[in-house]
Amino acid sequence: MAKRVAVIDIGSNSIRMVIYEKTSRFAFHLLYEVKSKVRLSENAYENNGNLQTDAMQRTFAALADFLQIISSFSARKILCVATSALRDAPNKKDFLSLVQSKLKLNIKIISGEREAYLGAMACANLLPRQKNALSIDIGGGSTEFSYIDEDNITKYFSLELGTVRLKELFFDKNNIEEAIKYIDHKLSSIEDTTPKTLIGIGGTFRSIASSIMFTSQYPLNKVHAFECIAEDFISHVDKILLADEEELLNLGIKKSRYDVIKPGALILQRVFKKISIKNTITSGVGVREGVYLSDLLRNSKDKFPVNYNTSVRYLIDANINNKNYSNNINFVSKKLFDLTHEYYKIDPKYRYDLAVAAKLFPAGSDIHFFSQNRHSYYLIKSALEYGFTHSQIMLIATLTRYAKNKLPSSSHISKYKDLLPQTQTINYLSYIISISITLLIHKPKNIDFALSFEDGVIKVDSKEALYLSKEATMKVTELENLKTIF
Secondary structure, eight states, X not given: OOSEEEEEEEOSSOEEEEEEEESSSSOEEEXXXXXXXXXXXXXXXXXXXXXXXXXXXXXXXXXXXXXXXXHHTTOOEXXXXXXXXXXXXXXXXXXXXXXXXXXXXXXXXXXXXXXXXXXXXXXXXHSOOEEEEEEEEEOSSOEEEEEEEETEEEEEEEESOOHHHHHHHTGGGTOHHHHHHHHHHHGGGGTTOOOSEEEEESHHHHHHHHHHHHHTTOSSOOOTTOEEEHHHHHHHHHHHHHOOHHHHHHTTOOGGGHHHHHHHHHHHHHHHHHSOOOEEEEOSOOHHHHHHHHHHTTTTTTOOOTXXXXXXXXXXXXXXXXXXXXXXXXXXXXXXXXHHTTTTTOOTTHHHHHHHHHHHGGGGTTTOGGGHHHHHHHHHHHHOOSSOOHHHHHHHHHHHHSTTSXXXXXXXXXXXXXXXXXXXXHHHHHHHHHHHHHHTTTOOSSOOOEEEEETTEEEEEOSSOOHHHHHHHTTSOOBXXXXXXX
């Protein structure tokens, strides 16, 4: 697979282009993203689905600029897909031929079922694992559904429900009752399902989730993997449906979404009335990531290897030169956790978060040595994107910020209290990672000490003097009933 790959997604409302760069076999990161609200399907639904000239011209012009951007990044592979607007259009060949002849770009029109699968596959790989979940991707012309259990996609389908479609057929005519009847009829296929979680893909769901985050002053600026109990999400959808433009502004809805947010919100409202959902989680990934992953993972059944996380691997690839040191901190932290967590009554689930924090701790050192902790913290907080809950991200970032000498500040814990565990757990994990780092301050190629634990005392035995380790350990804030001796 090419190192840099561009993916173009031509939808009914917007077209988007992303460029991804591989850093190792399955690790990648986003280099660039751009979208244009071309409204390819504008006025099509009232003209037997035929694409209109102005809409095609806008889309063609945007695609030409996209290709210029791709060339500037020297991306050697372009994957271009089109969804509802083109697959529904009787005159789609006119547009496809124009783009192919003038721009030399081949557009692959994917079925609704394939669109549903690609979005779900991206969620299954790049969100925290969800049991018994239903994904929904509300687009401009269609809405896709998929059933996801852990990393398995069991069923997927597409319905002719979309924000632009509903806007032109019903909302522009102020015929909301007919819109409800139309939606309910289309949604009859999901009535007998009982998923626990609704996974939201696409602009409508992300806009509503962002609005909830905005109005609740949510402490983490990251919509991907944002969780909200269904009751609160439904209440917010109802507010949006009743809001005028000034109220939408106060809810944090972008002006560019004013004309399509209510059709999308109505679809969601009717979905919630059909099925009983306990929790919602917002996906920042969708069809574009699914297209990319279907190419990246084509020889591994569309799944990452077991226990592999692409974001962790990317951060290591891009920011950690001394990988042996990173691995050693990881090993020692897990060893100390295994020795002490039962004594200190710490939930075993935190072992994984501690291990990731230990492995990624050195990430900020290449940016600026003397502010390593701060840079590691911000790198993790922003770039630890896939496969983690917001609580995990904040805990991992926090452990790297305060590693080496002091415990997390009360002001920091207070700011992120809704995402972090109890202070006792945070302080314990912070102490463990700090001691691990101090024990390895001399950066041995192979670990040159043994660890044991008894009655609240971590004992370090070594044939070496470990002078620097002893000195550094004395600067670490000790916990009550837990200390380290040599």
